[in-house]
Amino acid sequence: MAKKITGVLLAVLLVVLVYFLNKPLGDTPALGSFLSPTHGFWKSAAAKENRNTSIEIKGPKGMATIVYDEIGIPHIFAENEEDLMYAQGYAEARDRLWQMEFQMYAAAGRLTELVGEKALSMDRFSRRIGIVRAAEASLVETEKNPVSKMLIESFTAGVNTYIDQLKPADYPVEYKLIGYQPEHWTPLKCALLMKYMAKDLTYYDTDVENSNALRVFGEEAYQKMYPDFPAPAIDPIIPVGTKWDFKSVDSFSAKDKNKLSAALYQNPFKEFYSSKFYGSNNWCVNGSKTKSGKPILCGDPHLNLSLPSIWYSVQLNCPGLNVEGVTIPGAPGVIIGHNENIAWSVTNAERDVINNFSVEYQDKNRKAYKLGNEYVPFEYDVQTYKVKGGKDVVDSIRLTKVGSIVYDETYGEINDQKHIATYWRAEEPSNDLMTFYYLNHAKNQQDYLDALKYYSCPGQNFVYADVNNNISIKQQGNFMLRTVSGDGSFVTPLANVNIAKLKARIPVEQNPYVLNPERGFCCSANQNPVDKTYPYLTNGIYENYRNRVINSTLTTATNYTWQDMGKLQNNNLSLLAKEILPTLLSNLSVSDDAESNKIAAALKSWNYMADYNTDAPSYFYKFWDYVEQSTYDEMEGTATSFRLPEPYNTANLIINDAKFKLFDVVNTDTVETAKEVINIAFKKTVAFFSQLSKPSNNMSAKQNAAETETNKEAVLWQHYKNTSITHLARLNAFSVKDVAIGGYNNIVNAASEGAGPSWRMIVDFASGKPQCYGVYPGGQSGNPATKGFTEFIDKWSKGEYYKLHFFDSKETALKAIKSK
Numbered sequence: 095m096a097k098k099i100t101g102v103l104l105a106v107l108l109v110v111l112v113y114f115l116n117k118p119l120g121d122t123p124a125l126g127s128f129l130s131p132t133h134g135f136w137k138s139a140a141a142k143e144n145r146n147t148s149i150e151i152k153g154p155k156g157m158a159t160i161v162y163d164e165i166g167i168p169h170i171f172a173e174n175e176e177d178l179m180y181a182q183g184y185a186e187a188r189d190r191l192w193q194m195e196f197q198m199y200a201a202a203g204r205l206t207e208l209v210g211e212k213a214l215s216m217d218r219f220s221r222r223i224g225i226v227r228a229a230e231a232s233l234v235e236t237e238k239n240p241v242s243k244m245l246i247e248s249f250t251a252g253v254n255t256y257i258d259q260l261k262p263a264d265y266p267v268e269y270k271l272i273g274y275q276p277e278h279w280t281p282l283k284c285a286l287l288m289k290y291m292a293k294d295l296t297y298y299d300t301d302v303e304n305s306n307a308l309r310v311f312g313e314e315a316y317q318k319m320y321p322d323f324p325a326p327a328i329d330p331i332i333p334v335g336t337k338w339d340f341k342s343v344d345s346f347s348a349k350d351k352n353k354l355s356a357a358l359y360q361n362p363f364k365e366f367y368s369s370k371f372y373g374s375n376n377w378c379v380n381g382s383k384t385k386s387g388k389p390i391l392c393g394d395p396h397l398n399l400s401l402p403s404i405w406y407s408v409q410l411n412c413p414g415l416n417v418e419g420v421t422i423p424g425a426p427g428v429i430i431g432h433n434e435n436i437a438w439s440v441t442n443a444e445r446d447v448i449n450n451f452s453v454e455y456q457d458k459n460r461k462a463y464k465l466g467n468e469y470v471p472f473e474y475d476v477q478t479y480k481v482k483g484g485k486d487v488v489d490s491i492r493l494t495k496v497g498s499i500v501y502d503e504t505y506g507e508i509n510d511q512k513h514i515a516t517y518w519r520a521e522e523p524s525n526d527l528m529t530f531y532y533l534n535h536a537k538n539q540q541d542y543l544d545a546l547k548y549y550s551c552p553g554q555n556f557v558y559a560d561v562n563n564n565i566s567i568k569q570q571g572n573f574m575l576r577t578v579s580g581d582g583s584f585v586t587p588l589a590n591v592n593i594a595k596l597k598a599r600i601p602v603e604q605n606p607y608v609l610n611p612e613r614g615f616c617c618s619a620n621q622n623p624v625d626k627t628y629p630y631l632t633n634g635i636y637e638n639y640r641n642r643v644i645n646s647t648l649t650t651a652t653n654y655t656w657q658d659m660g661k662l663q664n665n666n667l668s669l670l671a672k673e674i675l676p677t678l679l680s681n682l683s684v685s686d687d688a689e690s691n692k693i694a695a696a697l698k699s700w701n702y703m704a705d706y707n708t709d710a711p712s713y714f715y716k717f718w719d720y721v722e723q724s725t726y727d728e729m730e731g732t733a734t735s736f737r738l739p740e741p742y743n744t745a746n747l748i749i750n751d752a753k754f755k756l757f758d759v760v761n762t763d764t765v766e767t768a769k770e771v772i773n774i775a776f777k778k779t780v781a782f783f784s785q786l787s788k789p790s791n792n793m794s795a796k797q798n799a800a801e802t803e804t805n806k807e808a809v810l811w812q813h814y815k816n817t818s819i820t821h822l823a824r825l826n827a828f829s830v831k832d833v834a835i836g837g838y839n840n841i842v843n844a845a846s847e848g849a850g851p852s853w854r855m856i857v858d859f860a861s862g863k864p865q866c867y868g869v870y871p872g873g874q875s876g877n878p879a880t881k882g883f884t885e886f887i888d889k890w891s892k893g894e895y896y897k898l899h900f901f902d903s904k905e906t907a908l909k910a911i912k913s914k
Contacts, residue, residue, distance in 0.1 A: 153177030161907040166874035169409040171904035183252025190423035190876040192266035193402045201290035210482040229285035235525040246281040249426035253279035287424040292520040295552035299448035303737035319739040330622040342629040374441035377617035378559040385653040386860035389559035393439025397852040399819040403872030417534040432864045437857035443553030444634040447519035451588035464589040524550030546570040555618035567616035568607040576631035615648040638742040639669040639840040656858040664893035665842040672702040674745040706836040712814035720775035828878040835891040867895040
């Protein structure tokens with residue numbers, strides 16, 4: 095009897111266990127499918143990686159061959175472009191399907207369908223700023239062109255062929271863990287991913303913060319904190335003194351007498367805006383700087399560090415085309431790379447591509463807004479959000495003639511950001527895909543320039559080198575026609591907008607550009623594109639340290655090899671520290687205690703290299719954080735949005751304007767200068783690290799000794815900075831934390847906490863044809879259970895590179911893998 099009861103109880107327990115393993119519990123997803131030995135994680139772990147193998151697939155017109163090399167990079171060969179794009183779509187889905195879809199869900203504002211209500215605010219933001227509207231407009235332009243239409247449709251068909259052959263047991267592990275299945279791919283999804291990248295690189299407007307700073311602190315202080323051209327140093331992308339052989343085509347400025355001070359009188363509408371950490375470096379040198387007498391081109395875009403990796407390495411080969419580099423999973427072609435004749439890379443232009451306008455409603459019903467002398471009824475973009483585990487949510491987004499009202503009485507927590515209409519350049523129709531199509535095919539400088547004509551947003555700096563020893567750089571985008579100081583930097587009344595001027599653009603041929611400069615190199619690192627002689631306003635948020643380290647190195651470079659360029663890409667010099675730390679230390683009054691003296695001594699003896707295994711960078715950057723916090727205490731703890739000035743401008747004020755009015759600390763009766771701020775900041779730094787190094791109470795001597803040792807380790811730059819490469823779904827088990835890498839966001843090796851060099855590339859023309867060396871923080875595989883998911887991270891953190899294959903034919907590629 096007891097055995098029968100036990101058997102019944104076990105059966106009941108088994109039923110209960112199966113039930114709960116297949117039912118989400120709060121934020122914990124259902125684990126039944128995930129833990130299944132035949133369908134779950136272990137099935138994924140048993141999956142064979144794509145290495146030293148090849149597959150044949152049938153395309154729309156013929157066969158295509160995908161040859162995977164020893165690190166899983168696909169080299170794709172076909173007899174025509176339709177089959178080539180089809181095979182690329184298939185290959186990307188094979189390696190990165192979940193990533194492609196998850197990023198598309200984020201771009202389209204559909205994450206609530208996967209994770210429920212907790213993603214609703216994020217989804218509403220994505221749809222309200224207009225990512226979907228922008229993608230739809232872009233797709234219309236793309237499908238007007240028969241070439242781009244072919245590219246995107248062939249790629250989509252390849253993705254769907256792979257999806258259709260999948261069985262549930264073969265789904266990537268994240269589908270099983272979150273509990274959903276892949277949808278069919280569409281051309282719109284390709285467009286969504288490109289616009290999602292535009293959002294990441296351009297949607298950081300500061301019009302509200304600028305308006306508040308001008309109103310609260312006055313024009314003199316504003317110009318010191320946020321100058322258009324930082325002084326005394328400026329080292330722009332286009333060399334100082336470059337002559338412009340054109341005049342402005344702006345016909346609006348004579349009629350527009352706005353001055354900077356006009357923003358003082360806008361209606362005052364809580365966020366403390368600190369500069370984003372996105373950036374990038376690229377540069378090229380001609381043969382005068384290299385050992386071979388041939389060009390070398392380098393690029394390392396700085397983006398979020400995530401797994402699976404943002405980039406996917408690929409070679410594409412068919413008659414008339416042979417190109418390799420990286421693409422965004424979900425996009426056809428190569429975005430950064432080289433072919434047999436040219437190489438190119440990109441950095442973000444950092445130009446302001448957003449204008450914000452305060453809305454005057456007709457009445458309290460908010461059904462119409464003032465435009466000119468009339469009230470115009472709103473149009474509405476009605477969006478429905480499917481919420482997993484909940485009811486649908488409907489959102490009515492007000493649309494004006496210039497753009498949407500992102501934050502209003504139904505959405506957003508920051509009052510001075512609400513009831514503002516936003517014009518975002520990315521919503522203008524464009525066919526950016528054709529730029530990369532023509533770059534992939536380019537044979538010379540003119541082909542490169544012709545390709546860039548298609549490019550719109552986000553604005554980018556395209557650096558170029560070719561087999562004929564030509565180098566150049568062009569900043570390309572659909573840039574707003576601005577010539578009046580302050581234009582586009584502040585919130586202005588929507589009633590006064592000149593829509594024709596708002597949508598006008600600088601002619602493509604007048605965008606900043608230089609070919610074969612006398613100095614023998616081109617470089618961009620998110621700095622000002624031009625000096626003051628350029629006839630247009632180029633307002634944006636610019637960096638002013640990495641560019642000067644790179645430029646000073648390249649100015650004196652001789653006999654450089656690709657290995658020298660690798661050292662430069664991994665350079666850890668903190669120019670911020672080198673320029674400001676001597677002034678900080680000279681103003682210090684150090685207390686006679688062990689911690690203060692230890693920190694001061696470490697800073698005094700530091701060589702300014704932010705290497706991962708040293709403690710001085712941790713002390714300095716914490717010290718600098720407190721300097722900024724103490725200087726701009728007026729900006730914190732209020733209901734008004736502000737933005738932190740760039741570090742270079744704050745450092746310049748400390749060195750050259752020690753009595754600047756914002757050095758005065760608000761909550762004291764005395765008037766502080768830079769000296770007092772420095773000492774306040776240092777005391778806070780000492781207190782912070784003293785607390786960090788203290789062992790816990792109620793521990794044995796042995797435990798105290800062990801914790802003290804751990805605390806010493808915590809001060810090292812690697813652990814204090816904690817560079818992490820995080821899984822897209824924030825799954826800690828699939829993330830890599832505390833990577834042993836130096837650098838920081840204003841350092842050439844720009845590895846910060848969660849962003850940094852997402853792809854390092856060096857293309858060396860030494861042999862007369864391009865040889866690419868590259869690495870990124872992750873791997874080719876999107877499967878967390880495989881070696882290829884994180885395989886490249888160790889080389890990336892050490893500053894090492896893979897020598898990448900660039901096969902001239904399918905036969906050569908197949909022969910290479912057979913020899914492995």
